[in-house]
Amino acid sequence: MTEDAPTTQAPRTPAREAWRRFKRNRSAVICLAIFVAYFLVALTGQIIEIAQAGDNTYAMTLNELGLDFEEGANPPSSDHWMAFFGTTSAGKSVLLRVFHGTKVAFVVGTFGAGLAVVIGMTLGLMAGFLGRWVDEVVQYLYSTIASIPYLLLMLALAFIIRQGPISAWYQERFFADYISLGLFNIVLVIGLTSWVTLCRLVRAEVKKVRELEYIQAARALGFGDARIMFKHVLPNVFHLVIINFSLTFVTAIKSEVILTFLGVGVDREPSWGQMIADAKSELMQGIWWPLAAAGIALFVLTLAVNYVGDALRDALDPRLTE
Amino acid sequence: MISFLLRRIAYAVPVLLGVAFITLLLFDVASGDPVSIKLGKSPDPVEVEALRIELGLDKPLLGRYIDFLRQIVTLDFGTSWADDTPVREIFKRGVLPTLSLSLPAFLLGGLVSVSVSLLVAFYRGTALDKSITAMAIAGISVSSLIYILVGQWLLADQWKLFPIWGYEYGPSAVYFLALPIFIWVLLSVGTDVRYYRTVALEEIGKDYVRTARSKGLEERHILFTHVLKNCSVPIITRMTIAVPFLITGSFLLEIFFGIPGLGSTLLTAITNSDLPVVKAFTILGAVLYVLFNILADVFYALLDPRIRLG
Numbered sequence: 001m002t003e004d005a006p007t008t009q010a011p012r013t014p015a016r017e018a019w020r021r022f023k024r025n026r027s028a029v030i031c032l033a034i035f036v037a038y039f040l041v042a043l044t045g046q047i048i049e050i051a052q053a054g055d056n057t058y059a060m061t062l063n064e065l066g067l068d069f070e071e072g073a074n075p076p077s078s079d080h081w082m083a084f085f086g087t088t089s090a091g092k093s094v095l096l097r098v099f100h101g102t103k104v105a106f107v108v109g110t111f112g113a114g115l116a117v118v119i120g121m122t123l124g125l126m127a128g129f130l131g132r133w134v135d136e137v138v139q140y141l142y143s144t145i146a147s148i149p150y151l152l153l154m155l156a157l158a159f160i161i162r163q164g165p166i167s168a169w170y171q172e173r174f175f176a177d178y179i180s181l182g183l184f185n186i187v188l189v190i191g192l193t194s195w196v197t198l199c200r201l202v203r204a205e206v207k208k209v210r211e212l213e214y215i216q217a218a219r220a221l222g223f224g225d226a227r228i229m230f231k232h233v234l235p236n237v238f239h240l241v242i243i244n245f246s247l248t249f250v251t252a253i254k255s256e257v258i259l260t261f262l263g264v265g266v267d268r269e270p271s272w273g274q275m276i277a278d279a280k281s282e283l284m285q286g287i288w289w290p291l292a293a294a295g296i297a298l299f300v301l302t303l304a305v306n307y308v309g310d311a312l313r314d315a316l317d318p319r320l321t322e
Numbered sequence: 323m324i325s326f327l328l329r330r331i332a333y334a335v336p337v338l339l340g341v342a343f344i345t346l347l348l349f350d351v352a353s354g355d356p357v358s359i360k361l362g363k364s365p366d367p368v369e370v371e372a373l374r375i376e377l378g379l380d381k382p383l384l385g386r387y388i389d390f391l392r393q394i395v396t397l398d399f400g401t402s403w404a405d406d407t408p409v410r411e412i413f414k415r416g417v418l419p420t421l422s423l424s425l426p427a428f429l430l431g432g433l434v435s436v437s438v439s440l441l442v443a444f445y446r447g448t449a450l451d452k453s454i455t456a457m458a459i460a461g462i463s464v465s466s467l468i469y470i471l472v473g474q475w476l477l478a479d480q481w482k483l484f485p486i487w488g489y490e491y492g493p494s495a496v497y498f499l500a501l502p503i504f505i506w507v508l509l510s511v512g513t514d515v516r517y518y519r520t521v522a523l524e525e526i527g528k529d530y531v532r533t534a535r536s537k538g539l540e541e542r543h544i545l546f547t548h549v550l551k552n553c554s555v556p557i558i559t560r561m562t563i564a565v566p567f568l569i570t571g572s573f574l575l576e577i578f579f580g581i582p583g584l585g586s587t588l589l590t591a592i593t594n595s596d597l598p599v600v601k602a603f604t605i606l607g608a609v610l611y612v613l614f615n616i617l618a619d620v621f622y623a624l625l626d627p628r629i630r631l632g
Contacts, residue, residue, distance in 0.1 A: 140336065144337050144340035144344065145344075147338070147608045147611050147612050148344070148608045148611070149607040149608070149611060151573065152603065152607050155592055156345075156348055156349075156604050159595075254465060257465050257467060258466070258467065258574070261467055261574075262592075263593060276465070276468070279471060280471060283479075295465065298464075298468075299463050299465070299468075302463040303460060303463040306459060306462070306463055
């Protein structure tokens with residue numbers, strides 16, 4: 001076998017193999033770079049804001065920030081970087097709002113999809129591996145959740161979290177200062193509604209993996225269920241989790257936009273959904289740039305993540321190894 | 323067939339019971355106190371007590387659950403809190419405008435997607451295939467709100483091709499519906515083309531296609547008779563499952579274009595905290611979803627002789 005020849009190279013771990021396959025897809029690498037750029041904006045957006053004028057710079061007009069611009073809407077101009085995308089009808093910097101919206105999008109995407117993935121993965125693993133009544137319960141749970149139309153479930157849940165005791169509980173927690181209630185609601189709604197697809201996929205895959213010999217070997221060695229599940233089964237289905245995370249990340253961000261637009265999402269801070277909602281009346285006055293800025297920001301990120309997701313599927317699926 | 327149907331329905335019953343229970347929990351328990359939602363922050367205690375009894379909130383949870391199930395079976399969901407119209411009336415009012423938008427849009431969208439994906443599958447691997455697939459990915463990456471906002475602004479406000487807002491009952495509705503239908507088709511085509519293209523390509527890779535080719539059949543003939551017939555199973559399944567969403571309607575299109583359908587009704591109910599309406603909507607949506615899923619299974623079994631209903 002020639003396999004043994006390049007001993008000086010790093011060992012061929014599955015992760016390295018996947019990365020090698022991923023790298024071959026040029027456009028996917030570019031899209032990954034775009035994603036990282038967005039992430040950096042999400043991280044530094046707030047720092048830039050605070051450096052400019054303290055917290056909530058996005059809520060101030062350019063005049064209040066000491067810049068010489070006309071009151072009200074200004075079209076995009078190159079006079080100052082904060083006016084690069086122009087100002088809203090209230091005279092606030094569109095660019096700063098896009099930056100803040102990027103942060104909101106990443107919080108929603110990461111935590112919303114993260115919560116969904118953790119729920120879906122755990123339930124799927126348990127259903128597939130433990131079988132019997134656990135399987136029955138999980139199957140019942142997801143068929144029930146899946147029966148409620150998605151947007152309706154999201155709207156209902158968003159509506160309820162707002163009304164109910166959960167928001168009162170949240171406001172007293174220390175993290176309420178960092179992630180606003182509206183944002184927390186969205187994360188919760190997306191996490192609790194988007195786990196079904198992954199759960200189904202993981203369950204089906206685990207059912208197959210459970211029958212393999214190495215699992216029987218692990219059983220024979222006397223390992224406990226939890227250890228076999230998380231240490232031996234999970235790595236074999238983890239590619240599903242990663243791919244699904246990228247898909248749910250996009251859905252989460254798009255859902256934020258729609259929920260916020262419908263008035264049950266992020267409030268008291270700018271998000272892309274908020275910007276698009278404001279743009280509805282601005283557009284009719286010919287102020288197109290806030291919509292364009294938010295729309296393009298959302299479009300490029302969505303496209304990049306969609307592309308990376310497709311490439312991840314090709315790179316990670318163990319059946320596609322050559 | 324009948325035993326299959328019965329089994330399928332028997333399986334759906336516990337799911338529907340679960341949905342009803344979740345809906346009840348969501349609206350009557352997790353939302354806090356429905357009475358305070360209806361009466362405001364500092365209501366009169368006598369009034370509160372009267373309302374609690376009227377809404378059946380003095381009963382234990384099980385009692386309320388049974389009440390709710392009775393409502394579902396009799397389709398009598400009480401009256402709206404906003405203006406005391408029976409919820410059933412609200413549905414009757416909204417269903418026609420909603421269907422007049424969603425049904426043509428759905429049929430047109432399906433026709434366009436299936437033809438485009440067959441075309442793309444026919445020219446697979448060529449520049450046409452690649453550019454249409456790329457367009458589909460780009461298309462689904464744009465937020466649906468952008469399509470609506472830009473479409474309304476550009477086509478209705480700037481170019482004055484369509485009315486911006488409004489609805490009329492009767493044949494003149496076409497005038498108001500043309501633009502929202504167009505946007506709906508645009509919104510659905512991207513996802514559908516991607517899906518149907520995969521379906522078609524999977525079929526094209528199968529043995530019977532190779533056999534047909536080796537018999538010397540024309541590629542076009544193979545595609546439109548052999549492949550399309552085999553693709554019809556997933557196409558019809560997908561379309562059947564989508565039907566309940568035609569009735570719940572498109573919230574966004576209805577709101578933007580002022581169509582007085584079920585979608586905009588629901589949104590008004592949500593902003594007004596009109597619990598009976600939102601509750602009825604959720605449960606009816608779920609019932610329809612479950613029913614049409616059963617129907618999809620039936621079609622699937624009828625169309626595909628390989629599937630046995632044992």
